[in-house]
Amino acid sequence: MPIVGLPKAEKSITFNAMLENLKMGRRGVLVSAATMAVGAIGGCSQRMLSVAPPPPAPRQTAVAHAPMASVPAAPKPEPEIVREALAALDRHKRMVAHRDRIAIVDFSVPSSVPRMKLLDIESGKEHDFLVAHGSGSDPGHTGFLQRFSNIPDSNASSQGAFVTADYYIGKHGRSQRLLGLDPTNSNALERAIVVHGAWYANADMIPAHGKLGRSQGCFAVGERELAKLFDQLGPGRMIYSAKV
Numbered sequence: 409m410p411i412v413g414l415p416k417a418e419k420s421i422t423f424n425a426m427l428e429n430l431k432m433g434r435r436g437v438l439v440s441a442a443t444m445a446v447g448a449i450g451g452c453s454q455r456m457l458s459v460a461p462p463p464p465a466p467r468q469t470a471v472a473h474a475p476m477a478s479v480p481a482a483p484k485p486e487p488e489i490v491r492e493a494l495a496a497l498d499r500h501k502r503m504v505a506h507r508d509r510i511a512i513v514d515f516s517v518p519s520s521v522p523r524m525k526l527l528d529i530e531s532g533k534e535h536d537f538l539v540a541h542g543s544g545s546d547p548g549h550t551g552f553l554q555r556f557s558n559i560p561d562s563n564a565s566s567q568g569a570f571v572t573a574d575y576y577i578g579k580h581g582r583s584q585r586l587l588g589l590d591p592t593n594s595n596a597l598e599r600a601i602v603v604h605g606a607w608y609a610n611a612d613m614i615p616a617h618g619k620l621g622r623s624q625g626c627f628a629v630g631e632r633e634l635a636k637l638f639d640q641l642g643p644g645r646m647i648y649s650a651k652v
Contacts, residue, residue, distance in 0.1 A: 489514050493648035496569040500589045504571050505644030513539055513627065515553040515565065515651040519620040524629065526640055535640060537633055540609045541565045542625035551619030553651060558588075558595050563624045566593035566601060570647040575638070580604035580628075584638065586647065593649075603627045603647075605634035 493512045497504060513524045522536035541553045544564030548554075557564035568590030575584050583604040588596030606628040608621025620628075627647065629637055641647075 488652045489516075489648075489650050492650055492652070493569075493646075496589075496648050497646055500569055500571070500646065503587075503589055504646050506642070507646075509640065509645055511641060511645070511647040513647065513649040515541060515545075515556075515567075515649060518551040520551055520614050520618055524627070524637075526637065535636070537629050537637055538609055538611060538614075538620060540606065540620045540623045540626075540628040543622035544625065546622060549619075549622060556592065556651070557625075558592055558599075560595055560599050565623075565625050565627075565649065566596060566599075567649050567651065568593040570596060570601075570649070572603070572641055572643050572645050572647065574643060578602075578604070580606060580626075582634065582638070584641075584643075586627075599625060601625050601627075603629070603637070603641075605629060605631040607631060 489512060493510060497507055497510055501507065508530055509526060509528050511524055511526045515523065517523045519538070519540055522538050524537040524539040526535045526537070528534070542557075542563050542565040543549075544557060544562040545553045545555055553565060555564065556567040558566050566588065568588060570586040570588055570593060573585040573587055575582060577583070581604065583602045585602055586596050588594045588601070593601070604626055606621070606623065609623075609628045610630040610632065613620050627649075
């Protein structure tokens with residue numbers, strides 16, 4: 409069943425409302441707000457025990473520690489890019505075997521924030537990943553993608569819809585081939601644009617450098633996050649890349 413299109417006033421539409429419209433198009437029934445929630449935060453109480461205080465510990469010289477820097481929180485995807493991604497999922501449905509989850513990469517934000525969002529369309533749950541862009545897309549290494557390219561040897565990221573293919577072991581270890589489905593990324597297989605792990609996409613790059621390193625156009629994620637992404641993405645699903 410085709411995906412229901414979203415209203416033109418996309419800037420006023422919430423992300424959850426978009427998923428609700430999509431699910432209504434699939435099932436023909438309303439979905440309760442509870443099933444669309446990303447997740448509820450549960451409280452946990454602890455019982456305090458009354459015990460005798462321990463003897464004082466020997467005095468030790470305090471050691472100064474630098475404050476631990478954390479990766480900025482992932483932004484909510486812009487309604488426009490979500491609308492584009494779901495429209496692409498419907499447009500390429502014959503090429504995408506599994507339409508339950510989709511990865512959306514919003515290259516309008518810097519590499520210092522998790523800008524790859526893996527969305528579970530059925531449950532509304534999402535998982536965020538840091539992802540690097542190509543050096544040809546950011547020659548000055550500003551941390552922001554400046555341009556896309558589909559040209560071989562450009563070392564740039566490409567925009568559009570990709571479908572994930574098979575896994576293989578390459579120079580970056582376990583990797584996943586991608587097929588470009590649009591004219592803007594039709595050379596993805598020829599250019600060896602893949603998903604792989606990389607040290608320069610690890611989270612510790614952010615406190616150290618304020619941005620990730622750059623790939624040769626591939627979707628490079630942190631080495632410690634790759635297995636988690638592959639477990640949820642798998643072959644036959646869509647990655648949609650854009651800058652809005």
